[in-house]
Amino acid sequence: MxxxxxxxxxxxxxxxxxxxxxxxxxxxxxxxxxxxxxxxxxxxxxxxxxxxxxxSIGWFDTSVSFGEPGFEERETLENGLKVASKSGFTDILLNPNTNPIPDTGSDIVFLKNSANSTITNLHPLGALTVKSKSEALAELFDMQTMGAVGFYDFKKPISNSNLLKIALLYAQNFNGLVFSYPEDVAIKGKGTVNEGEVSTRLGLKGVPALSEELQIARDLYVLEYTGGKLHIPTISTAGAVKLITEAKKKGLDVTTSVALHNICLTDSELESFDTSFKVKPPLRTTKNNKALLKGLLNGTIDYITADHRPIDIEEKRVEFDNAAYGTIGLESAFGALNNLIGLEDTVNCLTKGRARFNIPLPQxxxxxxxxxxxxxxxxxxxxxxxxxxxxxxxxxxxxxxxxxxxxxxxxxxxxxxxx
The missing domain is CATH 2.30.40.10 (Urease, subunit C, domain 1)
Incomplete structure (x- = not known):
């Protein structure tokens, strides 16, 4: 060239x-x-x-899903990486939500080899537990040796506190990064959208902010006990921002991210029962959005992500309660963020944070x-x-x-x- x-x-x-x-x-x-x-x-x-x-230097996203292997009807690795490069992203973290779930070193090698000749660098996340069942730790060290940059049971909370404790203790031996999705499943119950005035009026089952905040509080207590490195992906409430702020003041090694749509949009979008707005965590209220935006701009929240998650039409054109969670977002990420916070902050948000995942920073x-x-x-x-x-x-x-x-x-x- x-x-x-x-x-x-x-x-x-x-x-x-x-x-x-x-x-x-x-x-x-x-x-x-x-x-x-x-x-x-x-x-x-x-x-x-x-x-x-x-x-600018190439952009970076910490939460991208495709489909291959197993869900090629949603997205292939080849086209997904092409979408990323055309959307300005030269480095992405790939979520471990395929079939099979990548929980061994050989799975990571397959994903890395699939992106050998692409413009966008693919940095795979390995599953934290075997088949993401939250029962036994996966081959964390082997996966990191083969190129995994962190360990995450995608959108699945670690219900067993002792399992999180063991993961954080074990990963310290090789400087591994543990992800913990912030959701208490018992509090969430069968909820699908934010619990509040909109969910009540529409007759949709609600997910209270407490579900997220209770899990984060637990995770931070465990982190304070064990030490280690923890990443809490895609928070969505004002209370979560407060908890992360306090944890960082204590000196805990914790980072967090927020999905772009959780800052730009609210649960008022649900009036049409359009399943495009069914995401996880759910769209919440203006009050929460403002707290998230403030946290992003002052550095409490480390990353903003498109939380790109392709879902095929058969899983979206169904009743709201039965629809799959997720939205694509790579193509619209720059325009939506630039419209919200302006160019300088947008470029800063889209380029920072590679060091957390041991990815070299371009110059x-x-x-x-x-x-x-x-x-x-x-x-x-x-x-x-x-x-x-x-x-x-x-x-x-x-x-x-x-x-x-x-x-x-x-x-x-x-x-x-x-x-």
């Missing part, structure tokens, strides 16, 4: 000499050869000229491998079916106004553009 990005506004807060400056960027054989105000292309160099082109400087996202932060558009790149179409942001456009990404000596 031999390309020249012309007049790109560079977003690189750690490098003040080029941050928010317009520069030409010459990339050859996967490396950034030169950054300058004006570069005259040599023969054989492909010039890339795009309207209001902006460039924009001469002589390093190019790992870049190309985008235009301006312009409003309505997200519609034509913008969906995934095999599944369960998009929670469908028909909503988004801001900006992703042009594509560059990584691993490859480039993909949406133009």
């Amino acid at each position: 031999n390309i020249l990005l012309k007049s790109a506004t560079i977003s690189a807060p750690s490098n003040t000499s080029i941050h928010n400056k317009k520069r030409d960027i010459h990339i050859k054989n996967g490396k950034i050869e030169k950054i300058a105000s004006r570069i005259t292309p040599a023969n054989g160099t492909k010039e890339i000229k795009l309207d209001n082109l902006h460039v 924009i400087e001469e002589g390093v491998l190019a790992n870049l996202t190309l985008f235009n932060p301006d312009g409003e558009h309505t997200f519609n079916y034509d913008n969906i790149l995934s095999k599944s179409k369960n998009a929670i942001f469908l028909n909503r106004k988004l801001k900006g456009k992703v042009y594509g990404s560059i990584n691993n000596d490859k480039m993909v553009l949406n133009v």
Whole structure:
């Protein structure tokens, strides 16, 4: 690959000499050869000229699901990684919710090998317990040796407190990261949506905030006892933000994330009984959204995620109680977040946090491998079916106004553009 990005506004807060400056960027054989105000292309160099082109280091998402192996009708690894790269994400954590569930070293090798020649780097999560049944620990050390970056029973809480204790103690031997989904199943019961005025009026079974907060409180008590590294994915309540804030003040090694739709949307969307809005954790209230947004911007919440989860049409076009949870979100993530918090905070949220998972942080400087996202932060558009790149179409942001456009990404000596 031999390309020249012309007049790109560079977003690189750690490098003040080029941050928010317009520069030409010459990339050859996967490396950034030169950054300058004006570069005259040599023969054989492909010039890339795009309207209001902006460039940052490649974006990163901590919660992405596809389908393969086992659920290829939802999404394949090949197309899912293509969706990620076209949406600007050059690194993703892949959730362990396939069939079979990846709970051995060989499963991790299969997933890594499936992404050998892709633009987007796939970083697999292994199951915490065998078949994610929350009964016995899986082969954690072997999986980490083969490339797993953490251990997670996807969207399944660890009901056995002693199992969480043992996992945190054991994983310290090899600096492993334990995930614990925040849900008390007894409190949740048969609930599917946020417990409140909307659920009561619509006659839908509610999930109280207590279900999430009680589990988080337990997890943090166990973490304080054992030590180790804990990640609590996709919190959704103001009380959860408060608990994480207090834990970090104590010095506990805990991180957390929030799904983008849990900041942008509320349970008022449920009035239509549209199963696109059936997600886990559920959409909650404006009060919770404001607390989550504040927590994200002040650093209490470490990551924002699209929580991308393709679901085929047969599992969504059913009665609300019987519909599967989940929404796709990679394609709409930048536009929705940029519309909510503006460019600088958006780029910060989409690029930070790789170190937690031992993933190298890209840089924009001469002589390093190019790992870049190309985008235009301006312009409003309505997200519609034509913008969906995934095999599944369960998009929670469908028909909503988004801001900006992703042009594509560059990584691993490859480039993909949406133009």
